[in-house]
Amino acid sequence: MSLAIESRCIHLENDDRAARYGAVSYPIYQTATFAHPALGQSTGFDYSRVQNPTRQQLEKTVAALEQGTDAVAFSTGMAAILAVMELFAPGDHLVTESDLYGGTPRLFRTICEPKGITFTAVNFSAGIEHAAKAVRPETKALFIETPTNPMMNVTDIRAAAELAHAHGALLIVDNTFLSPYLQNPLVLGADIVIHSGTKYLAGHNDTLAGFAVVKDAEISHRLREIAKTIGANLAPFDSWLVLRGIQTLAVRMDRAEQNAMELALWLQKQPQVTRVIYPGLPDHPGHELMKRQARGFGAMLTFEVRRKEDVPALLKAVRLIRFAESLGGTESLLTYPITQTHADVPPEVLAANGLTDRILRFSVGLENVQDLKDDLTQAFAATEG
Template sequence: MNTGDHLIVDADLYGGSIRLFNHVSEKNGIEFSSVDCYKENVAGYIRENTKAVYIETPTNPMMNVTDIKALAEITKEHNLLLIIDNTFLSPYFQNPLDLGADIVVHSGTKYLGGHNDTLAGFLVTNREDISERFRFLIKTTGAGLAPFDCFLIQRGIKTLGVRMDRAQENAIEIAKWLKKQDIVGKVIYPGFEEHPGYEIMKKQARGFGAMLTFELTKKEYAFEILENVKMIKYAESLGGVETLITYPATQTHADVPEEIRVKNGITDCVLRMSVGIENIKDLLNELEQVFAKVRGE
């Protein structure tokens, strides 16, 4: 991207992406329009200097689902790049390039590595011109993985399918359990039929993933849950074998202005969970004990 270029980006993005765009890219003269790409008319935001559309699907943390194929038709019509962060589903569950995306972004630190023991990022494309540009930039900046990190990622990918299947099975059971709790106001998981993106997910993905978000009826309940979990770790990452729970308001999205955060649904009552591959009985037993303590039982 060059100074003066414009990007359309999803309104609900990982906080690190928002920090990069707002505090680095804008300073360097790149313009952004934040759009709810899953429901708004993206074409209406295209300008003469628009170069690309950047989305996550499902989004982090509100699990909004965008129709990739439909969006790709718009970007191709206007000769724009479509860039999709596929970290939440991984290549095992979703392949955006097959649906018309030009570039796919993965945080290899997450599901691809799978063990929370290496830092990695990937840019994937099926276009030769983009691939050559990436190759030039990697050689110029030195942004390549060290040999041992490559080994760790390759090791993780060998068990990707097994881990994703097990984590998804656990996530579905936990999401169902959470829906029955009186101190939970909302559970957001795209594997529920009532989720607005359910049918789109069935069409463009092979699974619903192991990420879920839920909203407590009081923010004090959220704090107490975070203080009392033990086997489930209160930590910011995702995609490892361990189940992690995160408080987006002060962790992943701490630098997002409050009015924008709340508009996107990230209130002080919201928790995000990355479900791991532990025994589901152990996970539910922990949640039952924690929730009982929160209720004062």
């Protein structure tokens, strides 16, 4: 029976629960190792670093939601990105989006560059022709986020995939901001999708997780060898938390997006706000493109306040909304990228991306939207004096 995505989030892939005492919640196989019936025989599981049934169940689910053939689960999103970067060798070159989550270029700079991998960062949303100029004979991959974190720039995934493939390179898309519920880059031509599963997939700010999702058997094989060797795999209990989170992914995304749209329109009218960047707004340059390549606009929005001095006052004054890093949970969070998520990004890159000291990133949660407006109203009042 072919199921819609809302049902697939709940009725997980290749489910063996019914066979095991009829348990409705997938069991947590909290074991490091598995006993063998005899020499040369295996239950299918040998050691939990290599595979664990709870993690396997989660991986099948995420692969199915992204319409890939395989998903490898890691302890964090950064561990997933590190594993993907192990696919490359000294001398390889990657063209990357310039406005990525700050931890990603930090990894490129501090771990990959010293090993001889080179990077050129470009603004993909300025047009694929622009990105094409950065491609070299040794370019092995393009690495993008769309929408980007935190400036919400939108890239044409199909065009990026065509550019990559025309040069024999891979397209890697970090799909954290939208989740597989709203966007499936593999279907649009990408080769590897990355998730910080910490965010919308887990959805409750209570665990860390990461995924690399692929459709090609050879890449899957190489990634599994890397994962097994590095050992940064997702633990059974954390796998279960993400499985549980995914069950409500569809309703959470719908509600959060509804709140985000209403708040984006409301924020535009606040005198303390000079700019609201949300792709759901019709005047956002990526609005039409997102309508074509995604099933929604997500629940991340960025806004700019009038004065730099307003930022500390606002972050201190919010009560319901918390001032914290991360995103994609039930709770609304405000993040100040230049001292948090993007603290290690060089000032000239921040300036080129327009990421100023007046920019705040807003992960809109599932609270009542009027309560969120009331909280912001009292917090904006505090900035006035």
